[in-house]
Amino acid sequence: MVHPAQGQTVQDLAAGDLAAPPSRYVLRENKNRLTTPELAAIATIDVSRLTATATAADEEEAAKLRSALQSWGLFAVTGHGMPESFLDEILSATRNFFHLPPATKEKYSNVIAAAAAGGGEIDGETKYQNEGYGIDRIDTDEQILDWCDRLYLQVQPESNRQLEFWPPELRELLEEYTLRSEHVFRRLLAAVARNLGFNSEFFADKVGHNVSTYARFTYYPPCPQPELVYGLKPHTDNSVLTILLLDNRVGGLQILRDGRWLDIPVLTDGELLVIAGDEIEIMSNGVFMAPVHRVVTSERERISVVMFYQPEPEKVLAPSEELVGEDRPAMYKRIEAKEFGDGFWDAFAAGERTIDFLKVKVVEQQQQQQSEVAVSTSA
Numbered sequence: 001m002v003h004p005a006q007g008q009t010v011q012d013l014a015a016g017d018l019a020a021p022p023s024r025y026v027l028r029e030n031k032n033r034l035t036t037p038e039l040a041a042i043a044t045i046d047v048s049r050l051t052a053t054a055t056a057a058d059e060e061e062a063a064k065l066r067s068a069l070q071s072w073g074l075f076a077v078t079g080h081g082m083p084e085s086f087l088d089e090i091l092s093a094t095r096n097f098f099h100l101p102p103a104t105k106e107k108y109s110n111v112i113a114a115a116a117a118g119g120g121e122i123d124g125e126t127k128y129q130n131e132g133y134g135i136d137r138i139d140t141d142e143q144i145l146d147w148c149d150r151l152y153l154q155v156q157p158e159s160n161r162q163l164e165f166w167p168p169e170l171r172e173l174l175e176e177y178t179l180r181s182e183h184v185f186r187r188l189l190a191a192v193a194r195n196l197g198f199n200s201e202f203f204a205d206k207v208g209h210n211v212s213t214y215a216r217f218t219y220y221p222p223c224p225q226p227e228l229v230y231g232l233k234p235h236t237d238n239s240v241l242t243i244l245l246l247d248n249r250v251g252g253l254q255i256l257r258d259g260r261w262l263d264i265p266v267l268t269d270g271e272l273l274v275i276a277g278d279e280i281e282i283m284s285n286g287v288f289m290a291p292v293h294r295v296v297t298s299e300r301e302r303i304s305v306v307m308f309y310q311p312e313p314e315k316v317l318a319p320s321e322e323l324v325g326e327d328r329p330a331m332y333k334r335i336e337a338k339e340f341g342d343g344f345w346d347a348f349a350a351g352e353r354t355i356d357f358l359k360v361k362v363v364e365q366q367q368q369q370q371s372e373v374a375v376s377t378s379a
């Protein structure tokens with residue numbers, strides 16, 4: 001059972017002049033920052049140069065994209081056509097939203113029936129819905145909580161928008177950002193397909209033309225002892241690709257590479273970050289891997305605005321047949337995009353990757369069978 005008081009936002013908690021974070025947030029082992037991580041040397045890709053009729057110079061950009069996806073699974077993006085002033089406006093509006101009085105933000109609460117059910121306490125437990133403002137879902141008393149609050153909204157398809165969760169001061173900006181960042185997503189998806197030798201529409205057809213897009217505005221309050229907590233625990237994204245607009249003042253995003261955590265540098269103003277998600281890993285049969293990443297906090301507040309591009313719910317996620325062969329067996333089982341998406345939150349609360357939590361990866365089983373065969377033949 002989860003104590004209802006756990007539904008308190010981190011921002012309210014942090015405003016209470018704490019000497020140390022409460023134990024629910026404190027990591028059991030020091031998994032966080034014993035040493036100062038190195039900076040990740042990530043590539044910057046000019047998306048305006050990712051075209052189907054590429055010149056030799058543009059081919060270089062496409063090659064850079066492939067190498068970035070295969071090495072890091074993440075890269076910075078320029079040439080997206082959005083003015084720096086527009087991105088700044090989104091960041092400022094996001095900061096302003098989180099600085100509104102608690103009672104104003106409560107109107108968008110992700111606690112189910114906050115008003116009707118007396119703070120959302122149902123059968124002694126706090127119930128959360130995905131969309132809205134608050135903390136991420138708590139499933140168990142053992143769960144170590146992340147040092148962040150968020151506003152989570154479905155932005156596409158438009159017919160699925162639950163506008164009662166949309167703060168008026170973010171609405172127009174989000175509408176425009178949704179259109180513009182989908183353009184970037186589509187361009188990248190086409191380039192990723194061409195990179196693997198397919199036509200531009202190859203992945204677009206698989207994910208559908210009516211993608212499910214979610215926006216996550218995250219606020220990481222200043223933390224009195226940042227080394228004890230996660231801003232956001234290690235995870236991979238539930239997305240084909242994720243487009244991130246990051247705080248241009250404070251870093252904190254880290255990526256796991258070869259067993260070590262590396263800092264993603266604060267981006268140059270006007271740049272976006274792109275991360276490969278679980279769905280592209282499955283569809284590419286592991287040619288492109290979703291990188292494990294996390295956020296560490298500091299004594300300074302930090303914000304991010306993240307767009308997750310997911311396939312239409314009824315689409316089936318599976319390794320593309322063209323990428324499966326004798327030398328590369330299918331590494332993932334087929335799974336409906338909706339089932340995969342629903343599993344994400346269970347997995348996230350449990351601190352696991354959805355791919356592992358839902359047992360979508362099959363390669364280990366095959367390897368296990370092979371090693372069993374090896375053992376029985378050598379015996």
Ligand SMILES: O=C(O)CCC(=O)C(=O)O
Nearest residue numbers: 216218237253295304306
């Ligand atoms: O805030 C960030 O920098 C990254 C957030 C993130 O990884 C996510 O929302 O999935």
Ligand SMILES: [Fe+2]
Nearest residue numbers: 235236237293
């Ligand atoms: Fe993420």
